[in-house]
Amino acid sequence: MADVEKQQEQARVDDVITKIKSTETSLEAKIAEAKTDEKRINDNFYNDVRLNVGSYESMMDTALSIRQQQQMLNERNNSWRHSAQQLDVLQRLEKTPYFARIDFKEDKAKAAETIYIGLSSFTDGNDHFLIYDWRAPISSIYYDGNLGRVTYQTPDGEQAVDIELKRQFLIADGKIETMFDTQETIGDQMLMEVLGERADTKMKSIVTTIQREQNKIIRDTTARLLFVQGAAGSGKTSAIMQRVAYLLYRYRGNLSSSQVIMFSPNQLFNDYVSNVLPELGEQNMVQLTYYQYAARRIPSLKVEDLFTQFEKNETAIDKRINQLKGSLAFFKATQAYAKGLGKTGMRFRDIKLRNEVFIDHERIAKTYYKYNANYRLGNRLNATKEELLKYFGHRVDSEMKAKWVSEFIQNLDDEGMRKWYGNHPRNFENGDKEFRFLARRVVTSAFDSVRRGVVRNHFLNIKAQYIDFLRQVPQYINLQQFNLTEEDWQLSVNQVLAQLRQKQITSADVTPYLYLYDLMTGKHGDRDIRYMFIDEIQDYTPYQLSFLKFSFPNARFTLLGDLNQAIFTQESSHSLLKELATMFTPEETHVVQLTQSYRSTQQITDFTKAILHNGEAVNAFDRQGELPNVVLAQSEAKLLSVVQQQLALNTQAKRVTAIITKTLPESQALYEQLHAQGEKVTLIRSENQRLAAGTIIVPSYLAKGLEFDAIIAWQVTAANYGADDERQLLYTIASRAMHRLTILAQGELSPLLADVPTTAYALKQLD
Ligand SMILES: Nc1ncnc2c1ncn2[C@@H]1O[C@H](COP(=O)(O)OP(=O)(O)OP(=O)(O)O)[C@@H](O)[C@H]1O
16 A cells, blocks of 8 residues: 555544543543542541531431532542543553544545544544544444445434445554555454464454454344354354443443343353453443352352362263253243142241241241232232231230340340430330330340341241152153153152252252242342343253343343353253244344354364264364374373473464363363473363463363463363263364364274364374
């Protein structure tokens, strides 16, 4: 491109940066002022507040004045925080003001308009846009169209324009490093440059190179359920991070990041993606794992964690039972059972006070079932609680006459009196009234655990109820359909009972347990959450998804997954899609399939996709690299030296390596050995760790969703990956590699690699 043109563009960049800097200066002044203001209010807080606690009226006055001061403080605080956020964005813009330019015509007869697109919009003093936010409606044409006629969505409907020029820039520290005009949607050149970079311990945003299909996901605002099936490395996770940023922009003022939740596969992954939104100038949404969500709701039980779930040995019957417990049929059975509880069968516990029955379960049951059969469980429960509290009140009244109460009050010293009166004024009409006041306080306090028990539903016996439900499941579900006998089933219920007695619950039981409890108590879920994102959807059961839909009734769902990578639900993952289809109506469901894989070189993608049988489509991106290596050795010592050699090679090529083992004990053992040899490696043993820079060793189930320059897959043997249901796991492991893949096995290689063409890898057999 002509140098003149580059100079002109650079001159514009310089001009925009000068304007950005000047806006920064005025923002800084504004922030300083708001902060000083805040400090002044804070310092004078108690001088400015009228403190008067003499009478009730003057106390109200004081409270009001405190509230006013508080409000003033909050306003100042908000204002400088908002400005600080703006400043943060400007500081980013100052380094890279924009990455694209588009020239287009709305009308053939008119002159072309030029816009520049960057991380955020920026206007000059006259409200003239110097930079358009990448999320603005018009910016969509950068991602969507080729040159020529294109249309884009605006809040007022579709708009058509003719694109005459599309120019991309790489600007660093205010200097244009490269710029080129492109015919493509987003030039391959730019994408190639980005993809050739090294992996990082933190995910990066893809804002400059979003692909057309991804743009569809990012900007979809009409679906209630947006389902994305995407091959490994096709940018599902990247696209949802961008989508959150988009939604926060599109609904600014009406949607806050706290109304957006993302369920992710593990904590390590949360840490991995934690920089993307801040990089885009937005706050992170709420991120949690399903385990955290469930465990937080039942603090009294120990919920089976990821490690146990993955490493336990399940029998074929266990697997079928879990499949049943994850099905929609089981979800419906829970509903049907709960409905039946409106007539009979609710289990109640006595409410006790110091080991004595205070309200016995029969009284509770009688109260509960005296209401009309049409009453919903939640209303029935509330009415019961009201009634029980009334009864509690009567018991307090009669207890006030007890001898211990008058003795207690008579023996109170001044300090004790003060405590029982609290803030209550002591102007009683007569001594009798005063005594009754104190007696009520004393008795209510003595009975307080009973009142709390009523309010907090302690008289419900959820454990017994859940077991009762499980026992009755054969009445609702045909066990034969799940290839189970009545005996298999009842034996499994005994196991659940034993676990509950030890205050434990498996991941297969925790969701039905919570759902049953919610139905019993009439809980309606969290209505505040507007958007739910679930990544790695293939590891969820239809039951869990239905439960999440119930728990977040006002949320729109974006579900992302790769049916090729189901590591917990394996064979049932393909029926998931069918079951999903029944959860939302077809009109409100959008399905997008991403088949292009961006993460890995063509050689790695071709190798990994050959591991799959009847898999979902995967297309390699044309980025060339080495063939994957497969090395076989007879002894572990030999294999270990191969690891060391490969690590040295990778380091030399400035590639960071992750060694992935199947299980945690294997990771630990390998770590010990490498460590003893003086290798610098970090063992990732729990999801609560952070990803370290340098070589890491990680068990397979923690590597979900992550990516690394180079992968060494340890012990890909027939013993470790022999069964067909480990195919998806092996695929997941291998597809983490961006540039290099090494597969190692001692003895017999996994038969799951048998169908990979021998031309797709380099084989070395050591003796
Ligand atoms: N449009 C894009 N521009 C640049 N890089 C991209 C683009 N799309 C994806 N990538 C890169 O490809 C890699 C894989 O993306 P991502 O992790 O989002 O894929 P995924 O579909 O979630 O993968 P998996 O299911 O295997 O975990 C990342 O390095 C990401 O930055």
